[in-house]
Structures are given as C-alpha cells and as structure tokens.
Amino acid sequence: MKVLISDHIAEEGKEILKAAGLEVVEKVGLSPEDLKEAIADVDAILIRSGTKLTAEVIAAATRLKVIARAGTGLDNVDIDAANKRGIVVMNVPGGNTVSAAEHTISMMLALSRNIPQATASMKAGKWEKKKFLGREVAGKTLGIIGVGRIGSIVADRARGLKMKVLAYDPYITQETAEKLGVELVDLDSLLARSDYISVHVPLTKETKGFINRELFAKMKDGVMFINCARGGIVNEEDLYQALVSGKVAGAALDVFEVEPPPKDHPLFGLENFICTPHLGASTREAQKNVATAAASQIVDYLLHGVVRNAVNVPSVSADQLPRIQPFITLGEKIGALHTQLADGPIEAVSITYQGEMADMETGPITLAILKGILSPVMGDEVNYVNAPIIARDRGIKVTESKTATAEDFTNLLIVRVRYRGGENEISGTIFGKKEPRIVRINDFRLDAIPEGHMLFIYNEDRPGVIGKIGITLGEAGINISRMHVGQEPAQKSNIILLTTDKSVNGEVLERLKKLPHVLSARPLEL
Ligand SMILES: NC(=O)C1=CN([C@@H]2O[C@H](COP(=O)(O)OP(=O)(O)OC[C@H]3O[C@@H](n4cnc5c(N)ncnc54)[C@H](O)[C@@H]3O)[C@@H](O)[C@H]2O)C=CC1
Ligand SMILES: O=C(O)CCC(=O)C(=O)O
Numbered sequence: 001m002k003v004l005i006s007d008h009i010a011e012e013g014k015e016i017l018k019a020a021g022l023e024v025v026e027k028v029g030l031s032p033e034d035l036k037e038a039i040a041d042v043d044a045i046l047i048r049s050g051t052k053l054t055a056e057v058i059a060a061a062t063r064l065k066v067i068a069r070a071g072t073g074l075d076n077v078d079i080d081a082a083n084k085r086g087i088v089v090m091n092v093p094g095g096n097t098v099s100a101a102e103h104t105i106s107m108m109l110a111l112s113r114n115i116p117q118a119t120a121s122m123k124a125g126k127w128e129k130k131k132f133l134g135r136e137v138a139g140k141t142l143g144i145i146g147v148g149r150i151g152s153i154v155a156d157r158a159r160g161l162k163m164k165v166l167a168y169d170p171y172i173t174q175e176t177a178e179k180l181g182v183e184l185v186d187l188d189s190l191l192a193r194s195d196y197i198s199v200h201v202p203l204t205k206e207t208k209g210f211i212n213r214e215l216f217a218k219m220k221d222g223v224m225f226i227n228c229a230r231g232g233i234v235n236e237e238d239l240y241q242a243l244v245s246g247k248v249a250g251a252a253l254d255v256f257e258v259e260p261p262p263k264d265h266p267l268f269g270l271e272n273f274i275c276t277p278h279l280g281a282s283t284r285e286a287q288k289n290v291a292t293a294a295a296s297q298i299v300d301y302l303l304h305g306v307v308r309n310a311v312n313v314p315s316v317s318a319d320q321l322p323r324i325q326p327f328i329t330l331g332e333k334i335g336a337l338h339t340q341l342a343d344g345p346i347e348a349v350s351i352t353y354q355g356e357m358a359d360m361e362t363g364p365i366t367l368a369i370l371k372g373i374l375s376p377v378m379g380d381e382v383n384y385v386n387a388p389i390i391a392r393d394r395g396i397k398v399t400e401s402k403t404a405t406a407e408d409f410t411n412l413l414i415v416r417v418r419y420r421g422g423e424n425e426i427s428g429t430i431f432g433k434k435e436p437r438i439v440r441i442n443d444f445r446l447d448a449i450p451e452g453h454m455l456f457i458y459n460e461d462r463p464g465v466i467g468k469i470g471i472t473l474g475e476a477g478i479n480i481s482r483m484h485v486g487q488e489p490a491q492k493s494n495i496i497l498l499t500t501d502k503s504v505n506g507e508v509l510e511r512l513k514k515l516p517h518v519l520s521a522r523p524l525e526l
Helices: 011-019 032-039 055-060 079-084 097-113 115-123 149-160 174-180 187-193 213-218 236-245 284-304 321-341 363-381 387-393 465-475 506-514
Strands: 002-005 023-026 044-047 066-069 088-090 141-145 164-168 196-199 223-227 248-253 273-275 346-355 397-403 411-419 422-431 435-441 444-448 453-460 480-488 493-500 518-525
Touching: 011 023, 011 284, 032 055, 044 284, 055 079, 066 284, 079 088, 088 284, 097 115, 097 149, 097 196, 097 223, 097 248, 097 273, 097 284, 141 149, 141 187, 149 164, 149 174, 164 174, 164 187, 187 213, 213 236, 236 248, 321 346, 321 363, 321 411, 321 422, 321 435, 321 518, 346 363, 363 387, 363 397, 363 411, 444 493, 453 465, 465 480, 465 493, 465 506, 506 518
Parallel strands: 002 023, 002 044, 044 066, 066 088, 141 164, 141 196, 196 223, 223 248, 248 273, 346 397
Antiparallel strands: 346 411, 411 422, 422 435, 435 444, 444 480, 453 493, 453 518, 480 493
16 A cells, blocks of 8 residues: 655654555655645555645545644645545644644744844844843733643743733633633633733634734733744734734744745734744654654554544544454444345444443444445445445434443443344454454354354254255365354254355355255355
8 A cells, every 4th residue: 555745754654654564655845736646546645734635636536545644733634525535534633732832932932032033133243232122921921822732731831931821712611721720711801911922723714814903902012922823813914914003012923824925925024023934843853753643543544444533533542542443343343244144225223332342432433333334335435434424325323322231241342233124133242352253143142253254154953054064165175264153042043153265155155055954144254
C-alpha cells in the first residue's frame, strides 16, 4: 500500500511508515492539479496544514482510505467529501499543544517588549532604546477565549508569569475553571477587563469572523491581541482598523484568513503588528510527536483496521485501544458470519455488550459489526466510516444495549440479526487477552476460532456423520485444520464448524449436502 506525504513531516514519521512495509511517496508543495494526480493511486495521505484537500481533490483519490493530519486543525480538509467516499479522517489532537501554547506566550512577550521591531531596527543599524519602551506582563490580566487543550496550558504558563487569567468558554464548567485557576467570565467582561486577549477556539461556522469590529470596540483601550488558533476567527480588516486607531496597542498573528497571506497585506505595513508564518506547532518536539502519531495511526488503520483519532468515526482512546482492538476484530467477524448465514436481506441488528465490555468505548465495535455485516455484500466499498450510513440507507435498524454481567464469560458480545424470513443470534467472546471465539450460534454452544475458509454444517446428531464429512473433503484434497461441534440435545441436532485450507464450493459442496443426515452445508469466508 502507498502513502503520499504532501507536507513537511518529521523523519521519524516516515520511518514508521516504511518499517510497516508501506510505500512512501513524498511530494511537497504540489499545485491542486498535481495533487489530484499524485493522490489518485494512494491508500493514505499524510498532511499538515499546507495541503488543501478539497472535494475536487478528494474525488480524484480513487483508492484513498485514510487522511491523516500530523496536527490538530482539519479546516484544510473537506470532511463531508471524505465522509461520502468512506475515507477516514484522522488528526493528532494534543501532539503540538504545548508548542502552540508556548508560541502564544512568546508572542505575548514579544509584543510587550517589541522584540521583532527592535531586532529589525538594530539590523538596520539603529540603536533606538527610547522608542521601544515595553510593558511588564506581571500583574496584568490575560483574557483567554476558548480554554481547551491549548488555552488551558496558556493559562497555566501565564499564571506562572504572575498574570491574572480570565476565561470565556461556554462549554467548560466552573469546576474546570477553578482547577485551571482561571476566572470564568462572560465575553463582555473578558473584553472589558483584559490587558491581553488570546484566542484559542477552533474555526467553526460559529467562530468565523467572531473577533470583529464590534468586539474590538468593547475591549480596553491599549489592549494587546494574539491569535495563534486559526485565521478567519479574527476579521483582519477590523483588526487593521483597531490597530491604526490605537484601540488595540499591538497584535500578533500566527494564522491568517488566507495562508500564505498576500505579500501586500495591509497588516504588514503596521509597526505595532507582529507575525509568524503559522509556526505554533513548528518545534522539533511537536513535529516528532505529531508525525510519529499520525504515521502509526495510518499503519494501524491500513494494516489492522484500527481507527484512532478519527474525526468521522468514534475514536478509541489510546489507553482503551489495546483492550478494545480484539473486540473490533470479533465484532467484524460476527457481522460477516451473520450475513453469510442469513437467508434474506438483513433488516435489524441488535447488539448486547455484556460483562467488562459494557464499560468500554463500544462505538467502534458497533461500527465493526456493521462493517462486517456489509462487507460480504459490498467488499471494499464499506468501511468504518460509511458502514452506519450504508446500513441506514439500506433500512437496517441498529440497537445497542449493555449489561454488567455476562453469564459464564468475563465478556460477551451478542449480536442478533433479523433478516427477511428469520433470525440468528451469534455470541462471541475474547479468550485470554486477544483470542476471538464464537461461543454460541443460536442454541448451539461451541468454541470456534472465526478465521479463514470455514464450512458451516447443520446435521442430525447421528454416529458416523462427521466421519463421512471428513472422507468427502479428504477425497477432494481439502484439509481440515480445525473442527468445532456444537450440540443441541433437545433437537438431536448439531452444527459443525470446520476450518479448511481451501474454500469449499461447487461439486464438493453439493456432495456434502447430499450426505445422509446432513441438513445443510454452507461455505463461509472470515
Ligand atoms: N498555530 C498552530 O500551529 C496551532 C493552532 N491550533 C489551533 O488552536 C485552536 C485550539 O486548539 P485546541 O486547544 O487543541 O482545541 P480544543 O478543542 O481543545 O479547545 C477549544 C476550546 O474552545 C472552546 N470553544 C469552542 N467554541 C467556542 C466559542 N464560540 N467561544 C468560546 N469558546 C469556544 C471549546 O469549548 C474548547 O474548550 C484551534 O483553532 C486549533 O486549530 C492547534 C495547534 C497548533
Ligand atoms: O502543522 C502545522 O504546522 C500547523 C499545526 C496546526 O495548526 C494544527 O495542528 O492545528
């Protein structure tokens, strides 16, 4: 499988991809047309903020399965277009948080002490000591808009600098604010009371153009303003006016509405404006973190089907992942088994998580079950992203429930499927730490490893049936590697699950079906 790297990514990330046996193609700085060509035959793309994955580019990516962002923001990716194509979009939230927060603090201090301006002045041969009179941050008030991952680290560092920190974030609780040592206030109070204001919200429909003329007017005279979050949150024209009028004494931007901004951007002409070219995450540490995490996520998804940090699929947290991964495999196998056992189109799926599973993140397991159900019919067209959409479009009703106890097992996954004309129930568990087992099919108890070419036989419980099946397969040169027999004494019937070295079909299958006391035989691929 092939991975396209279209932005500058730390070497450590590339090494992870190569070590996993993936072909790595590196093409940085492509035009949209060249990107469309380069993305056409890759299975994954690894990007930062430079690559614009528009709907048009995504439409050209006929093999693409995963977009991984070595960083947080995904505003350069058309996620709706990816959803429609069943492409998993992943990011690495948190990997560059400290770097972005430190950059914000650097911007605040650089603004306060005129460091960029003084550097430029000295390099121009001047010694303008008087001109660059600064201000201390100690004892001043910093207003943080959006106290998530980055905003809260900025708050922590600012408190270390002896600043008073106000926060506006309608989505955090008073308790969280207290833990962070910030005073949670409404937006107007923050604007009116802060000497410095720093924005740390995501760019959304709600926050686009959020910091505008009206808000600047409500700020303290001589406030200093910093945006290291996303361009577009601040109206750049309104910021320009506020800087020219002196309402805002200084502003620092790391991010712009259009990146890179036009060379003649009006803000560049202002002495009290400083900027960096989206450098918040550009540290060795952050780049190593995000590149290795994004690369591992690509490997996990392409090679093991495990989704981490996906924005369009419920993610599994890193601490839950080792626990949940075997259940994802089990869920997918049970789903695929159901479709192959159903004698008509599937109408409803009812999933019960029992025992220790009940307190896991079960969302990804449900997705895996749906993917398993749809895969035998749709092949590669279905994945963890589009499985619930396809299921819904096909009128498959999905319900989930959880119970803390699980009969004789520590964990039990019970999937009941109603198809037109009947119902089947399959239960599975994980033995040890990661061995998936099918432990019940309808009323039959068994202990089957769900993998490879299998044969499902339903027969009357009479002596000699198993021997005849073995002989029939042996004569056809088919080797049996495992056999599981489940008994239903009340009905005097058995099910036999065989694992074979080849798939069983055609004439051999017909001969098996005609054996005395064999009621049905069907091949399964798991
Ligand atoms: N300059 C750079 O290189 C980097 C920039 N970023 C950007 O930094 C920003 C923050 O990132 P994180 O802290 O990781 O995000 P986060 O999701 O952890 O935090 C965002 C916070 O904003 C709050 N929020 C959302 N809408 C709001 C609104 N209308 N008003 C007030 N608060 C609101 C949320 O409740 C949340 O607490 C994002 O825009 C991200 O794209 C992230 C990494 C590097
Ligand atoms: O990759 C970068 O340099 C930008 C990082 C960023 O903005 C993000 O992670 O959201």
